[in-house]
Amino acid sequence: MKTVGVIGGMGPAATLDFLTKLHAATPAASEADHLHVITDNHPHRADRNAAMRADGPSPAPSLVKTAIGLAAMGAELLVMPCNAAHAWADDIIAATPVPFVSIIGAAVAAVRAAVPDVTCVGLLAVEATQAARLYHDGFGPGVTILAPDMDVFMPLIFAVKAGDTGADIRARMAGLAAALVAGGAEVLLAACTEVPLVFGPADAAVPVVSATDALVAATLAAAA
Amino acid sequence: MKTVGVIGGMGPAATLDFLTKLHAATPAASEADHLHVITDNHPHRADRNAAMRADGPSPAPSLVKTAIGLAAMGAELLVMPCNAAHAWADDIIAATPVPFVSIIGAAVAAVRAAVPDVTCVGLLAVEATQAARLYHDGFGPGVTILAPDMDVFMPLIFAVKAGDTGADIRARMAGLAAALVAGGAEVLLAACTEVPLVFGPADAAVPVVSATDALVAATLAAAA
Structure with missing residues (x-):
């Protein structure tokens, strides 16, 4: 099993969510069967959305x-485990010879597995992810990407980052998702690692794919 | 705020439990208020109990x-966040000039805060922790340390490390704790980072102190 390095902190709760899911998804009969995981959970990095603007x-x-x-x-x-920071993935890839497993590639594959003939994706992702066209380019031509009402979505994400995962936040996230479905989304992609903290498959009428879960599965496959 | 380094993996779930509790205990209005935490969650280290024997x-x-x-x-x-590995704390302290915050010191202080005139502690700790006399020395003369039935306790810990935190394990841990109280323990010290995963204050008739929680508080204090 390969040693996994986690570039974390964006945000710190989302990183812990990823680590907990990675642990839970690892087939293990004893502690030694778990992966060796080194994590830099660093919540003081420059703001991705401001940098993209x-x-x-x-x-x-x-x-x-x-x-x-x-x-x-x-x-x-x-x-x-941060979608938006993948706008700078090329800098990371250029910095070391260690293979980089992209959350974008993992999530695109997971969406295509869930909805093979997908033509319209509701993308629950922050400004920087939308502006960098990470998923637009990841899916390529033939797939329309719908963004939520960003004036509502961004404050929700900052509330989650501040620790609020209560019923009101969950209801407002479900409302944004429902609007994307009404607009034609055949699948919802939770493509900000804060989103799965307040939104899941039970909250929508179409399939929901978590980029976090997709990265967990891709990490396990790459580490084997 | 100082950057925290976590020597983890003993076991990996206990390390995630510590990280989650450290995150939850941090006063934070935004993600940038959280600590920068670097964790080496390495579950393939040499067995502490075998080494002590x-x-x-x-x-x-x-x-x-x-x-x-x-x-x-x-x-x-x-x-x-592993009590037994503190038998090798001197090696860590000698290896770098970075200050080391001991779980033993933190837990002894927490027990004395909970039960100021303590004379008898029930020590829910593995063989290596008992054999190295980490808490015997930590409390010093005047405090009697009672160990659980180790033939029952050790298999419970290995079951927790293998992922079993079910009702049967919890009941057996509570039974061991009750026997320590019957034997005179005025306080129970959960001094193996797997113990809080299956045992808490609601499970005993005397105060329960978690060494994990004590280390969380000591880490926050040292990082401030």
Whole structure:
């Protein structure tokens, strides 16, 4: 089993959610069957959304520093449980020879597995992920990407990052999702690692794919 | 806030329990208020109990390697959410100039805060912790330490490490604790980081102190 390096902290609760799901998904009869996982849960990185708007510094130097540190500690593959930060994935990939398992690639594959003939995806993702067209490019031509009402969605994500996962937040996230379905979305992609903390398959009338879960499965496959 | 380095993996679920409790206990209005935490969750270290019996290799080289790696990544204090591994704390302390916050010291202080005139502690801890006399020395003269029936306790811990946190395991742990209280324990110290996964204050007639919780509080205090 390969040692996994996790570029984390965006946000810290989402990183812990990923680690907990990775642990739970690992077939293990004893503690030694679990993966060796090194995590830099660093919540003080430059804001991804501001950077994408050219309204703040880039998170790339911090992400690269973490990648190099994890590689030095023995990481044999790198993952990053934050969709938006994948706008700087090329900087990470260029920084070390350690393979990088993309949450974008994993989530696109998971959507196509759930809805093979998908033509319209509701993308529950933050500004930076939408603006960098990570999933637009990931799905390619033939798939329409619908964004939620970002004036509602962004404050919800910041509320989750601040620790609010209560009923009101959940109801408002479900409302945004329902509007995407009404607009034609055949599947909802939870493509911000805060989203699964307040939204799941029980909250929508169409299939819901969690990018976090897709990265868990891809990490296990790559580490085997 | 200082960057925290976590020497983890003993076991991996106990490390995630510590990280989750540390996150929850951190006063935070936004993600940037959380601590920067670097964790080496490494579940393939040499067995602490076998090493203490001189029946297997020492975990010290692996612990020291992790400590040096965490320091190189920027850790400004080190913690280790595993009581038994503190038998090798001196090796870690000698390996780097980064301050080490001991779970033993934190838990002794928490017991004395809960029961100021304590004279008898029920110590829910594995063989290595008992044999190394970590808490015997930590409390010093005047405090009697009672161990559970180790022939029952050790298989329970290995079951928890294998992922079993069900009702039967919980009932048997509560039974061991009740026997310690019957034997004179004024307080029960959950001094194996697997114990809080299946045993808590509601399961006993005397105060229960979690060494994990004590380390969380000590980590927050040291990082401030």
